[in-house]
Amino acid sequence: MHDVFRALADPIRRDLLDRLYKKDGQSLGQLCKSLSIRRQSVSQHLEILEEANLILTLKRGREKMHYLNPAPIQEISERWLKKYEKRRLQALQELKESLEDPKK
Numbered sequence: 001m002h003d004v005f006r007a008l009a010d011p012i013r014r015d016l017l018d019r020l021y022k023k024d025g026q027s028l029g030q031l032c033k034s035l036s037i038r039r040q041s042v043s044q045h046l047e048i049l050e051e052a053n054l055i056l057t058l059k060r061g062r063e064k065m066h067y068l069n070p071a072p073i074q075e076i077s078e079r080w081l082k083k084y085e086k087r088r089l090q091a092l093q094e095l096k097e098s099l100e101d102p103k104k
Contacts, residue, residue: 001079004072007052012037013045017054020068027063 007013012035019031032042046066049055056067 001072001075003052004054004076007048007054010045010048012042013049013054016042016045016049017068020055020066024067025065027065031066 008017015035016031020026028039028043028046031046032039035042046055046057050057053072054069056069058065058067
């Protein structure tokens with residue numbers, strides 16, 4: 001999980017994930033378009049995302065295609081976000097019930 005948080009901490013890597021979310025299965029060249037950093041830097045960012053298991057790669061001929069792997073982000077959601085959301089929703093439910101029935 002540490003690698004996932006480290007990978008997500010960088011805005012360029014988050015941008016790359018957003019690009020793959022919008023259009024999955026892109027080459028390095030496609031992902032470099034409209035980025036203001038060198039191709040080698042993009043490649044290094046993709047390597048970090050791959051090590052964190054946030055992207056998967058497949059070779060297609062001479063190209064390496066990059067695909068989003070949402071599983072680690074889902075794990076973060078389940079472990080870190082949903083448990084806090086549950087408490088907040090329960091508090092809202094209790095407030096709703098108390099407002100609807102002031103005798104409680």
